[in-house]
Amino acid sequence: MKRIVSALIVAALLTSLAGCSSSETLTGTAKGFGGTVTVTVTREGDKITDVKVDAPNETAGIGDKAAAELPAKIVEANSTDVDVIAGATITSEAILYAVNNALDPETYPSTAENGEEEEKEPQQIAASDLYMGQGVVNTSRIGPGSDDTETPVYSFNQVYANALFDAEGRILTLNVDQLEVSTPNYDGASMPHFSGFPGQGGYNLDSDHDAVVDGKTEDTEENFTAEVASWQTKRERGADYVMGTGTWEEQMDKFEETFVGMTVDEVEDWFEKYCSDLNGRPLKDGSDKEEDKAKYDALTEEEKAMLADVTSTATMSLQDSHGDILSAIRKAYENRVALTDVKAASGFGFGLSTTARMGPGSDDTDTPVYSFNEVYATTLFDSEGRIAAIYVDQLEVSTPNYDGASMPHFSGFPGQGGYNLDSDHDAKVDGKTEDTEENFTAEVASWQTKRERGADYVMGTGTWEEQMDKFQQLFVGKTVDEVEEWFEKYCSDLNGRPLKDGSDKEEDKAKYDALTEEEKAMLADVTSTATMSLQDSHGDILAAIRDSLNNQVAIELTVE
Incomplete structure (x- = not known):
């Protein structure tokens, strides 16, 4: 009897303490697709009771879906260990990170742009004659590998080079960016996705990036529109695009700094002399590849010191299946116009x-x-x-x-069955494009801009x-x-x-x-x-x- 009374007293005390537990409101921020995502988290004791999201710059129809659906999941799980919203990965991850930032700012410092980043000094440029050029180069990529259902991963990669040149063709300033768009079974968290065109059945989706396919993307015009609208370049992906050394943006900045003052011929000569013939990356001391070791050992000590400075920041390839940066710079020069x-x-x-x-x-x-x-x-x-x-x-x-004679084409990814083809542009379908990796590669390589x-x-x-x-x-x-x-x-x-x-x-x-x-x-x-x-x-x-x-x-x- 005494044990029952004691249990009742303890239960009453716990109930009383729970009723008296203080409610606190916490704010967290993170960098989203279009800007800062802010969350307001209400917590009573250790329990999350409410999450509100303010994400005014996220893409309509995509980011606002994540803002509407994720809070309830977080409250129900009392955790940020929940699945992201399909088709709104970047905004979803920003919301989850912002909640973690609110709850534990020391472990999860805000990634939002807050104006505290030190601004770079403006580059000093003087010229007697000025030319501006823009170059775009498209390449396809097979892989990396396949997902856990043996369905291949594919992507297309576009490099954009924008430069100012002097009369001798020397680079005065250079800005390079890149868009890599992958099938949605690639497990990289911030990778832009494309599922093919509506009617092709969608594509395998790894929504939580755990290397296990969760299903297929929606085979709808709405998903097609949302995917294309959500594409971000590697610079826009910013700190999310982490590499073996720093971020893609930091590595590209170092290459740009290295190439200023060179002609495009000299940039290509630099690549030929100082980069691997195997993978296009700058040479480094200690390579286990015989060809790279021999090429590096033939350099002077001054050249090795220069390379050590470059590879302290930039180690990625300038020309491989990820993207052809060299050709984009060359094309920017070829497309240059005089600014009189x-x-x-x-x-x-x-x-x-x-x-x-x-x-x-x-x-x-x-x-x-x-x-x-x-x-x-x-x-x-x-x-x-x-x-x-x-x-x-x-x-x-x-x-x-499409029956336009010079229109660039894309049939979707290999395995999606190709697409109806009007080969002679008479508004009548002649058959289907080849459903092969060779056709995929050829189509992407043949894309031409309107100019x-x-x-x-x-x-x-x-x-x-x-x-x-x-x-x-x-x-x-x-x-x-x-x-x-x-x-x-x-x-x-x-x-x-x-x-x-x-x-x-x-x-x-x-x-x-x-x-x-x-x-x-x-x-x-x-x-x-x-x-x-x-x-x-x-x-x-x-x-x-x-x-x-x-x-x-x-x-x-x-x-x-």
């Missing part, structure tokens, strides 16, 4: 925008046409944030049932290249805010194209009629050459220009 009107600049930026497109329509077997579109903007800014020079290009990659397609990319008015050149001429002297304001005032709300007289669309006619005669004359000059949209399913040119502003690096450029 630029006298000074204080910022140099590269921007990328990726969008998915449904259509146009379907082929003659009612199989839909799909494409993904990437816009690249390389921009020089003056000290007031005005555009001093700009170069925009675009890559549109379509399913091979590279040149006269083959004919539009209602001239070529794509001629239209883009006209817009670039128009944007010089404007801030990015002013470019966006110009678009808002002078372009259609229906299709993003510059307004023209005589539209049969009521909204466009009303917007055009409200302009002054001077504004109408300006638009007539623009639309004599440039009539395409600046923001539609073909590509978001405005977003790429904005991204180049956000990504700019400080320079102090003077042109004599």
